Amino acid sequence: MEQPYESLRCDVAAIRERSPLVHNITNFVVMNNTANALLAVGASPVMAHAEEEVEDMVRLAGALVVNVGTLSPEWVRGMERAMHAAQEAGVPIVYDPVGAGATPYRNAVNDRLLRGARPAIIRGNGSEILAVAAGFGLGAAAQTKGVDSTARSDAAVAAASALSEHLQSVVVISGPTDYIVNGSEIRENGHGTPMMARVTGMGCTATAVCGAFAAVNGDPAAAALHAMTLMGLCGEQAAMRAEGPGSFQAAFLDALYRFEV
Amino acid sequence: MEQPYESLRCDVAAIRERSPLVHNITNFVVMNNTANALLAVGASPVMAHAEEEVEDMVRLAGALVVNVGTLSPEWVRGMERAMHAAQEAGVPIVYDPVGAGATPYRNAVNDRLLRGARPAIIRGNGSEILAVAAGFGLGAAAQTKGVDSTARSDAAVAAASALSEHLQSVVVISGPTDYIVNGSEIRENGHGTPMMARVTGMGCTATAVCGAFAAVNGDPAAAALHAMTLMGLCGEQAAMRAEGPGSFQAAFLDALYRFEV
Amino acid sequence: MEQPYESLRCDVAAIRERSPLVHNITNFVVMNNTANALLAVGASPVMAHAEEEVEDMVRLAGALVVNVGTLSPEWVRGMERAMHAAQEAGVPIVYDPVGAGATPYRNAVNDRLLRGARPAIIRGNGSEILAVAAGFGLGAAAQTKGVDSTARSDAAVAAASALSEHLQSVVVISGPTDYIVNGSEIRENGHGTPMMARVTGMGCTATAVCGAFAAVNGDPAAAALHAMTLMGLCGEQAAMRAEGPGSFQAAFLDALYRFEV
Numbered sequence: 001m002e003q004p005y006e007s008l009r010c011d012v013a014a015i016r017e018r019s020p021l022v023h024n025i026t027n028f029v030v031m032n033n034t035a036n037a038l039l040a041v042g043a044s045p046v047m048a049h050a051e052e053e054v055e056d057m058v059r060l061a062g063a064l065v066v067n068v069g070t071l072s073p074e075w076v077r078g079m080e081r082a083m084h085a086a087q088e089a090g091v092p093i094v095y096d097p098v099g100a101g102a103t104p105y106r107n108a109v110n111d112r113l114l115r116g117a118r119p120a121i122i123r124g125n126g127s128e129i130l131a132v133a134a135g136f137g138l139g140a141a142a143q144t145k146g147v148d149s150t151a152r153s154d155a156a157v158a159a160a161s162a163l164s165e166h167l168q169s170v171v172v173i174s175g176p177t178d179y180i181v182n183g184s185e186i187r188e189n190g191h192g193t194p195m196m197a198r199v200t201g202m203g204c205t206a207t208a209v210c211g212a213f214a215a216v217n218g219d220p221a222a223a224a225l226h227a228m229t230l231m232g233l234c235g236e237q238a239a240m241r242a243e244g245p246g247s248f249q250a251a252f253l254d255a256l257y258r259f260e261v
Numbered sequence: 262m263e264q265p266y267e268s269l270r271c272d273v274a275a276i277r278e279r280s281p282l283v284h285n286i287t288n289f290v291v292m293n294n295t296a297n298a299l300l301a302v303g304a305s306p307v308m309a310h311a312e313e314e315v316e317d318m319v320r321l322a323g324a325l326v327v328n329v330g331t332l333s334p335e336w337v338r339g340m341e342r343a344m345h346a347a348q349e350a351g352v353p354i355v356y357d358p359v360g361a362g363a364t365p366y367r368n369a370v371n372d373r374l375l376r377g378a379r380p381a382i383i384r385g386n387g388s389e390i391l392a393v394a395a396g397f398g399l400g401a402a403a404q405t406k407g408v409d410s411t412a413r414s415d416a417a418v419a420a421a422s423a424l425s426e427h428l429q430s431v432v433v434i435s436g437p438t439d440y441i442v443n444g445s446e447i448r449e450n451g452h453g454t455p456m457m458a459r460v461t462g463m464g465c466t467a468t469a470v471c472g473a474f475a476a477v478n479g480d481p482a483a484a485a486l487h488a489m490t491l492m493g494l495c496g497e498q499a500a501m502r503a504e505g506p507g508s509f510q511a512a513f514l515d516a517l518y519r520f521e522v
Numbered sequence: 523m524e525q526p527y528e529s530l531r532c533d534v535a536a537i538r539e540r541s542p543l544v545h546n547i548t549n550f551v552v553m554n555n556t557a558n559a560l561l562a563v564g565a566s567p568v569m570a571h572a573e574e575e576v577e578d579m580v581r582l583a584g585a586l587v588v589n590v591g592t593l594s595p596e597w598v599r600g601m602e603r604a605m606h607a608a609q610e611a612g613v614p615i616v617y618d619p620v621g622a623g624a625t626p627y628r629n630a631v632n633d634r635l636l637r638g639a640r641p642a643i644i645r646g647n648g649s650e651i652l653a654v655a656a657g658f659g660l661g662a663a664a665q666t667k668g669v670d671s672t673a674r675s676d677a678a679v680a681a682a683s684a685l686s687e688h689l690q691s692v693v694v695i696s697g698p699t700d701y702i703v704n705g706s707e708i709r710e711n712g713h714g715t716p717m718m719a720r721v722t723g724m725g726c727t728a729t730a731v732c733g734a735f736a737a738v739n740g741d742p743a744a745a746a747l748h749a750m751t752l753m754g755l756c757g758e759q760a761a762m763r764a765e766g767p768g769s770f771q772a773a774f775l776d777a778l779y780r781f782e783v
Binding site for chain 1: 549550551552554555591592593594595621624625626627628720721722723764765766767768769771772
C-alpha cells in the first residue's frame, strides 16, 4: 500500500499494540458483528448498557460507542449516563443515529442525547445525517425528498457541515463515497463495495471501528477517515473472495485481522 | 428451474425491485440472521420494539413480523401495539409462536396477541401449531404426546386447518415437509435439508422471509408457499457446499442472494 | 483419537443421542453463537429470560446456563428465579461471571446470584475468577495486579481452589491452559488456539458447552474437563482451516458438528 495509507497503518499498529477497551452501547442486531470487528482490528470490545454500571465501565474505556438502532427508554437512560460520564472523563464518544427520521421517538432520543454530550464523531447515512441536522434546525431535510441523488448528497454534506460546526463534532456520511466532514473541511473515502450494503450492520461496524481509532488518535477527523478507509479496503478484499453476503462477512473479518501494517 | 417456480421467481423479482421494508419484532437470538436473510432476498429489514415507536414504524412497512422467542412484558406490549397498528393500516402480519406450549406464560402471550389482531400468516413447527390451536380450544394437543410422527403430523395439520379457519390466517407447519394450510386447502413443500435444523433460527428466518413475500404478494397462501420453497431450495444448494452448520449458514445467505429469477 | 478421550467421546455420544434441553440466560452478544454451538454438539438450546417463565422453562431442562455479560436488573431477577428453581429441581447450573471485577454492580450481582444458588460449574478467565473469589473474601485479587502472568495464574488457581471448596462448585479458569479445579484437585486442558481469543463469545460458548455435558454427566468435574477439551480440539481443527477469525467461526461450528465419537 502506498504512502497515503501510512498514517492509517500507524493507527492500526497502535490499536493492535494497546488493544484499547471500546465500550459499546449498541443495538441487538449488530452486537456480535461489532464485537468481532473490534477484536479483528485488535481492540477490546465490551458491551454494557445498564444505568447501574455504564458510568463505571466507560471510565475504563478508550472510547464510547453509542448506537440507537434498537431503542427503549431503559437503554436511552444508560446511553445518557454513559455519554455524560465519558464527556467528564475525556473519553471520546462516537454516535450512530440509526434510523434517524423514521419515527418521532427516534428523533426525540437523538436530540436529547446529542444535547447532553458532544460526540467526537457522528456517523450515519445521508438521510440519517439530514434528519439529525434538521433536529437542530440545520439543513433542510424536508425539501430534499424526491430530488436526484447528487443534489441529495450535496444537501447531506451541507447539513453535515452545519451540524459539525454546531456540535463541534466530526460528521461522517457513509455511502458509495464516504464524506468525513469537519466543519468546512471535507475529506472523502472512495474505497468499498456494494456488497457492504447487503450485510446487516456494516454501518454500525464502521461506527464501532471509528471508536477503536478514536481511542488511539486524538484527532477525530483523522480517526474517522482511517476507520472508513480501513472498512473500505477490507470490504474490497472480502468482495474478491466472496460468493455472496454470507461468505463476505467471514472474509471481511478475516481481512480486518490480516490487514498489514 | 421449471415452470412451477415461475410465480416464486416473479415474487423474488418484485422483492428485489421494490425492496419492501419488513418491520421485525423478533427474538435476540436470531435478529442478525433474519436481518441478513431479508437483505439477501432483497428486502429492507428494520428491527424496532419499543412501545414508543412501533406504531410509527409499522406504518412505513410492507409487512410486520412478530416472533415471541425471547419474551418479556415490555416486548409483548410493543408487539401488541405494532400488531394493532398494522391491522389498522392494512400491513400484513406474520406471526411466529416460538416455543408455544413450553410455558404457561408463552401460551398466555400467544393467546393475547392472536386475539388482538389477525395475522396473514402463522408459522411454527408441529408442536407449536398444536399448542396455539389448543389455546383456542382447537385440535387435541394433549393427546398427541407419544404417538408416532405420522399421526402427530396428521394431528398438526388438522389443528392447523382448524386454526386457519378460526383466525382466517394461513398456517404454516415447518418440518421435513412443510404444510401451508389455508382452511381446508393444504399445499406442501418438500424442499429442504436436515442441516437446516442444526442452525439456530432457520425457522425464524423462514417466518421473516414470509414477511418479505407477504409485502409483495397479496395472497398470503402463495406468499407463504413461495417463502418456504425458496428457503428449501436455498437450503439444498447450501447443503451441497457446506461441511457443517457453520459453513452452511454462510452458504445459505449466499444462495438466497444468488437465487436466479 | 487415543484412549484419554474415550470418556469425552462417550459424553458427546450421549449428548447427540439424548439431545438435552439446555436453558440459557445469557448475554445479547453471544446468544446466536452459543445456540449454534449447542446445536452443533447435539444439544437443544432454549433462550428464555423473563421472570414470568424461567421457572417453568428450567424444569424442562437438563442444565441451566447463566451468563451475566450484558446485565440489567430485570434480567438479574430472571436469573435469580431460574437458579433457585434449577436448584430445587436438581438441574445443574453452569455460571459465567463475565466481566467480574469491572464494575461494582457486576460484582454485586455475582455475589447475590452465587449466594442464592450453588452452581455445579463456574467458568471464567483468571481475573474473573479472582474477582468472584474476592467477593467471598477468598484469594487476594487486589494484590495480583502488575505481577507476571505465571504468578497471576498461580494466584487464580489458588483462588479457584478456595472458591471451589467454599461453594462446592467446580471452577474452570480458561486461558492458554485451562484449569478445571475441584477443591484441591486440579486438571488441565492444553488444547486450543490463540485464534479463540480473537472471536467474541468463545468463553461464553465454552460455558454453554459445559451445560450440555453437565446435562449428561453427573460428575461436574468430568463434564467441565470434557467440554473444555472438546472446545480446544475443535478450535485446533478450525484454526488449521481458517484464514482469520471470520472463517474460524464457521470452521469451529463445523468441527463441533463433525467431531467423531
